[in-house]
Amino acid sequence: MNAMDQGKIRCYKCHVPMDVVRMDYEARGVIVKDAEGLRCPQCGLEAFTSPQARALEKIIYSLAPPIRLTRKISSAAGKKPVVYLPAELLEAVGARIGDKMELCVAGPGRILMELASAEDVVVNASDFPSKKPALRTIAPA
Numbered sequence: 001m002n003a004m005d006q007g008k009i010r011c012y013k014c015h016v017p018m019d020v021v022r023m024d025y026e027a028r029g030v031i032v033k034d035a036e037g038l039r040c041p042q043c044g045l046e047a048f049t050s051p052q053a054r055a056l057e058k059i060i061y062s063l064a065p066p067i068r069l070t071r072k073i074s075s076a077a078g079k080k081p082v083v084y085l086p087a088e089l090l091e092a093v094g095a096r097i098g099d100k101m102e103l104c105v106a107g108p109g110r111i112l113m114e115l116a117s118a119e120d121v122v123v124n125a126s127d128f129p130s131k132k133p134a135l136r137t138i139a140p141a
């Protein structure tokens with residue numbers, strides 16, 4: 001290992017230092033072009049560091065209104081499980097009664113629901129410069 005490779009993240013398969021590269025990232029219907037990530041020069045494995053992943057999540061969340069609600073699974077006639085969807089939520093994604101929704105398991109404890117007609121959104125990572133937290137000026141008392 002040469003001095004340049006010290007501190008670099010290593011591929012968990014090949015144990016060689018991974019290169020910092022630009023690549024596309026896709027999650028929840030958003031494709032972020034030219035995002036910073038890591039690639040193993042030997043096996044091609046692609047990964048993101050935690051800060052890189054957080055920056056990508058920020059981009060994805062910035063494209064939709066930040067609505068988060070809690071609803072209980074209840075049962076209607078027929079004893080089938082029902083989750084009431086508030087109009088605010090449907091409006092935010094442009095869904096209407098009668099629209100088809102696709103549901104899938106998105107991970108442990110997670111169900112993802114999307115409009116069947118939803119199309120992927122493509123953005124460039126460079127359009128979302130990472131911002132340092134703004135300093136707040138506190139007025140003297």
Ligand SMILES: [Zn+2]
Binds near residue numbers: 016044
């Ligand atoms: Zn590798």
